[in-house]
Amino acid sequence: MSVIGKSITRVDGVDRVTGRLQYAVDTVLPRMLHAAVVRSTKAHARIQRVDVSGARAMPGVHAVITGQDVPCLIGGMIADQPFLATDKVRFVGEPVVAVAAETELQAQMAADRVIVEYEDLPAVFDMEEALAPGAPLVHEQPSSYRRIAKCQAHDGSNLCHLHEFTTGAEGVERAFAQAERVFEDTFAVPAVSHTAMEPFAAVAVCNPVSGEYTIWAATDAPHRRLSEIAAALGIGSEKIRIIVTAMGGGFGGRGAAIAEMLAVALAKFTDGRPVKVVFSREEVLAASQTRVAAKLTVRTAVTTDGRILARAADMLWDNGAYTSKSPEVAARGGMTVVGPYRVPNISIRSRLVYTNKQPSGAFRGFGTTQTSYACEVHMERIAVELGLDPLEFRLKNGYVEGDSHFCGQRLTGVGLAESLKRAAASVGWGRQKPVVGPGKRYGRGIACMIKGTNTPTVSSCIVRLVADGRLHVLTSSVEIGAGQKTVMSQFAAEASGVTIESVRVSQPDTSVTPFDFGCTSSRSTFHMGNAIRLACEDMRARLFVTAASVFGLPAEGFDLTDSVLSHASGLTLGLREALKKMGARGFEFMGQGTYTPAGSPLLKRDPGNTADDSIFWLFVTHAAEVEVDMETGRVRVLHIAAAHDLGRAINPLNCIQQIEGSVVMGSSLALLEELKLDRGRVCNDSLLDYKISSSEDMPERIDPIIIESDNPEAPWGAKGVGEPAAAATAPAIANAVHAACGVWLRDMPFTPERVLAAIMAQATPEKTVDGHRSS
Amino acid sequence: MLASGLNGITLRVNGRDHELAVAANVTLLEALRENLGLTGTKEGCGHGDCGACIVLMDGHAVNACLVLAVDASGRDIVTIEGLAEGGQLHPLQQAFLDKGAVQCGFCSSGMMLSAKALLDANPDADAELIRRELSGVLCRCGTYPRVIEAVLSVENGINRSGGEG
Numbered sequence A: 001m002s003v004i005g006k007s008i009t010r011v012d013g014v015d016r017v018t019g020r021l022q023y024a025v026d027t028v029l030p031r032m033l034h035a036a037v038v039r040s041t042k043a044h045a046r047i048q049r050v051d052v053s054g055a056r057a058m059p060g061v062h063a064v065i066t067g068q069d070v071p072c073l074i075g076g077m078i079a080d081q082p083f084l085a086t087d088k089v090r091f092v093g094e095p096v097v098a099v100a101a102e103t104e105l106q107a108q109m110a111a112d113r114v115i116v117e118y119e120d121l122p123a124v125f126d127m128e129e130a131l132a133p134g135a136p137l138v139h140e141q142p143s144s145y146r147r148i149a150k151c152q153a154h155d156g157s158n159l160c161h162l163h164e165f166t167t168g169a170e171g172v173e174r175a176f177a178q179a180e181r182v183f184e185d186t187f188a189v190p191a192v193s194h195t196a197m198e199p200f201a202a203v204a205v206c207n208p209v210s211g212e213y214t215i216w217a218a219t220d221a222p223h224r225r226l227s228e229i230a231a232a233l234g235i236g237s238e239k240i241r242i243i244v245t246a247m248g249g250g251f252g253g254r255g256a257a258i259a260e261m262l263a264v265a266l267a268k269f270t271d272g273r274p275v276k277v278v279f280s281r282e283e284v285l286a287a288s289q290t291r292v293a294a295k296l297t298v299r300t301a302v303t304t305d306g307r308i309l310a311r312a313a314d315m316l317w318d319n320g321a322y323t324s325k326s327p328e329v330a331a332r333g334g335m336t337v338v339g340p341y342r343v344p345n346i347s348i349r350s351r352l353v354y355t356n357k358q359p360s361g362a363f364r365g366f367g368t369t370q371t372s373y374a375c376e377v378h379m380e381r382i383a384v385e386l387g388l389d390p391l392e393f394r395l396k397n398g399y400v401e402g403d404s405h406f407c408g409q410r411l412t413g414v415g416l417a418e419s420l421k422r423a424a425a426s427v428g429w430g431r432q433k434p435v436v437g438p439g440k441r442y443g444r445g446i447a448c449m450i451k452g453t454n455t456p457t458v459s460s461c462i463v464r465l466v467a468d469g470r471l472h473v474l475t476s477s478v479e480i481g482a483g484q485k486t487v488m489s490q491f492a493a494e495a496s497g498v499t500i501e502s503v504r505v506s507q508p509d510t511s512v513t514p515f516d517f518g519c520t521s522s523r524s525t526f527h528m529g530n531a532i533r534l535a536c537e538d539m540r541a542r543l544f545v546t547a548a549s550v551f552g553l554p555a556e557g558f559d560l561t562d563s564v565l566s567h568a569s570g571l572t573l574g575l576r577e578a579l580k581k582m583g584a585r586g587f588e589f590m591g592q593g594t595y596t597p598a599g600s601p602l603l604k605r606d607p608g609n610t611a612d613d614s615i616f617w618l619f620v621t622h623a624a625e626v627e628v629d630m631e632t633g634r635v636r637v638l639h640i641a642a643a644h645d646l647g648r649a650i651n652p653l654n655c656i657q658q659i660e661g662s663v664v665m666g667s668s669l670a671l672l673e674e675l676k677l678d679r680g681r682v683c684n685d686s687l688l689d690y691k692i693s694s695s696e697d698m699p700e701r702i703d704p705i706i707i708e709s710d711n712p713e714a715p716w717g718a719k720g721v722g723e724p725a726a727a728a729t730a731p732a733i734a735n736a737v738h739a740a741c742g743v744w745l746r747d748m749p750f751t752p753e754r755v756l757a758a759i760m761a762q763a764t765p766e767k768t769v770d771g772h773r774s775s
Numbered sequence B: 001m002l003a004s005g006l007n008g009i010t011l012r013v014n015g016r017d018h019e020l021a022v023a024a025n026v027t028l029l030e031a032l033r034e035n036l037g038l039t040g041t042k043e044g045c046g047h048g049d050c051g052a053c054i055v056l057m058d059g060h061a062v063n064a065c066l067v068l069a070v071d072a073s074g075r076d077i078v079t080i081e082g083l084a085e086g087g088q089l090h091p092l093q094q095a096f097l098d099k100g101a102v103q104c105g106f107c108s109s110g111m112m113l114s115a116k117a118l119l120d121a122n123p124d125a126d127a128e129l130i131r132r133e134l135s136g137v138l139c140r141c142g143t144y145p146r147v148i149e150a151v152l153s154v155e156n157g158i159n160r161s162g163g164e165g
């Protein structure tokens, strides 16, 4: 019986609902010490003096370390972040001193005794100011940092990374010069916190003789974290082992060695005793990583009948003080500002800027919560000003099967039009507006988006069919909370022919489970699904060869389905019984699979084109119904219809969880969330002040709509679903607000104050900037 | 107070008494997680803002991070580890699984125990009431719609099996 397309209950569900799962924060080891961190109170300052003597004298203290003790720089793309600040601090909250003690309280009390003296330096918080000539430099000499080839250093400037792309400057210029209409808008998207409910935590132990580290961590890519930490420590990767714990959500926030870095730093100084680091919620909000704040200027040339001729975007992305994955967000993520549209002329400039703020990094959607907002509100305004139906305008320009993406790749499996139509239908698009109460206005809005996946990346998998008939799947694909283990089990059962109850999916452990690029970029289902398929095929081939010789039958006729081994000749045996006959005790059948899309015919693209291709593209449309209170500016989201082209739903309930969950997050980002800064200091560093959506704030109705499409390389048709929904919700809401009351929302979040200010500004007649050509 | 300066307390957790010696400032959350190793109760903030630490105390949902262990002495505490009985999942646990109300699960113990307190007090709470009453538990995975469905399904189950309601 096929288990594909079935809403199989979470395979680890019983542990999950009985409180038995061990998250990183739950890790307890014999002789474990606890850490506390002294953090910078300055946004930019030279460290004059650090006095740790008082801390060292406190009871229970085992280690008090400063940057001098661990002169290491970490960063997956640019290694610019010290484990602990050395000569200067670059953001409020930067770790300066770390303490390990018998108890958390003792560690904290010792940390309170540390004295750090600073000499203030001029700081930069605003991206434009940071780029202005003569601005204080966050990093004096970026070229001194270890970095990957595509991240060029810009010494003497706060420019961290520059990414430019054009289909041809001349063509773009000509298109803008000759266009009937040109539109331009600038949008601001704030830094927000991933706010996974489990705070960052890690435990590390260092063997004082071998110098080997073992790290227990909630991380989304254990093998990549391992290389980053090894490179930072300057030791071989064989000296590090990462054991992945259960994790309380990720959303991109577990894509860097945040708590791991501090645990590792301390572990070297505790005589082999394990050290546990747990972030407080304040530290999570103010001193970990954020979504990249951005300022996005988008220009579009169109014909009056709504054909897009050119798109230019100039984007500033706020890196904060240190570099995680933001260069890639600004570059690859930035390209999605073109949207899912056929645009013949494109010019994009993305600049990532160092500032004296909390570092930024990947966030669910990888740039699309910023770009899709800008693209789609801008698109809406174009449609409205040209007098076109916004849905028709999108359908007219949107990708269809076989179109070429601007990277030159021919698009396969394009469910965009269907997603647009079905989301629109769900909110009653084009129908008369319902009557709402006095002082309220109703509006419908729509927004769509495109999201690719980092390509090419690698996933490997090993399967072991053991004597009792169980199939062990060794994979480094982490269960981040989205149900990865369940979907992997479904793939493994389907591909191997054992029942799903017989499948066990391992917890990642870099010393045991093979390489996987990580649980990022909506890639796990597609990539690990393919690796599992290959591994199971490999295992079956070996099984059938042995079966052929044991049972004296040709290998070709064998089959394994629902844990029953059969042969065309009529042989039928339960798997356990068959295995008993097939080998001595301890005999097992293994299979190995490595999947990479590199070289796939689906990736064929124009030679010399520098835009990124993707082994699959996700297409998403959200449509919103809102009610705006004209007195208070409060936006009530009545309904979100969320149509997702995800290829095929392997586990429909899991997909619905992902879609609903990210709509909740998306509307939370749209209406509530912003890290408020005062000269680099996060003011709202509690969940009371940094509000995320509760059950009361979420949209009143969410309709997930699953759209299917064909991607020939997708395992059982599945593309992915994790990221996009968080991006399309905000622009759908913004556009619905416009439909309701005529204001354009170009800054997130859409707080009552902001919406009300826009309503008031509109009520007082303003000079129109709509010249004859540019608006 | 004991000679050590600690307080001797009796914590009755999931039907079992535990004699503990704790400092006056130790929270119920710390006593459960650290002294008793009951890590199913989670800390998401430590300030009463997230609900991850919710347990039942004399049948009421309380934020364990806000209750001092000494004040919980002698009270009847139920944590997520005590919700399943006789090797059977509690109907709420089963419903949370069946309806997909659990994603990463970090909020789930707080969510299920809040739901239990709500249902015990109000066996036919409607969707609106559930939504309001559970708003003290934050779920970043956004399981709220599934949670409401799960809680409603338990109510209907109770109704079907002939309970009051």
Ligand code: FES
Binding pocket: B042, B043, B044, B045, B046, B047, B048, B049, B050, B051, B052, B053, B054, B063, B064, B065, B066
């Ligand atoms: S940990 Fe108690 S409410 Fe957050």
Ligand code: FES
Binding pocket: A197, A248, A249, A481, B101, B102, B103, B104, B105, B106, B107, B108, B138, B139, B140, B141, B142, B143
């Ligand atoms: S299930 Fe992840 S926080 Fe609720």
